[in-house]
Amino acid sequence: MLRLRMLGLLAIGCLSACQTGPLMTPGDDCNGCHRAGGSARAFTVSGTVFSRADAVFSAGLDATDVVITDADGRQLDLPSNAAGNFYTDAPLRFPIAAEVWRGNSVRHMEPRVETGACSSCHEELPKNGAEGRVFIDAHEPPSPTPRPTVVP
Ligand code: HEC
């Protein structure tokens, strides 16, 4: 019985985690594979947004806006999908600034970063000074796009 239930859980996890495509492996460092010379089409920015810094991979938050501003002031609004994933292959000049918008909430990343591989720092076991996953309050209503930004 317990075994069947565990298999069921694995199967549900696999719907998003085991197939390739927009909903794949939320929380993973997409650019690890999606890079020049990698196993999949290169992205310039990629990641997953959650409602908590320590969320499990399957708890991605949809309909949230990740706003990127590049070194030339070019701005992109990347809405998260059903898995919480966002990504683009648009050419950008680094370093980039990032904000996450949902309803009336905004979270602004203090440092500009030299890579768009958000989950290479914002992971379950975060690296390079990040405090956990990319996240925002899930109780705010999903945001309309595009959002204004307050990047200095
Ligand atoms: C372990 C390697 C790996 C990781 C990690 C990975 N992918 Fe993929 N992805 C692939 C492969 C292989 C394909 C299929 C080949 C292709 O379409 O380029 C693919 C396909 C895709 C596609 C469809 C291809 C296209 O051109 O639109 C999307 C979208 C995608 N992945 C998004 C993501 C996102 C978002 C993440 C991170 C949350 C991610 N992937 C993480 C390997 C990976």
Ligand code: HEC
């Ligand atoms: C080189 C490592 C690194 C990369 C890559 C990175 N971040 Fe960050 N991020 C940080 C650090 C360090 C902080 C400040 C500490 C914190 O709040 O986690 C931060 C903070 C944030 C915050 C603010 C959290 C708060 O306090 O409100 C958001 C939102 C964020 N990052 C989103 C992103 C997004 C989106 C990407 C991808 C475009 C990204 N980050 C890429 C290191 C990184």
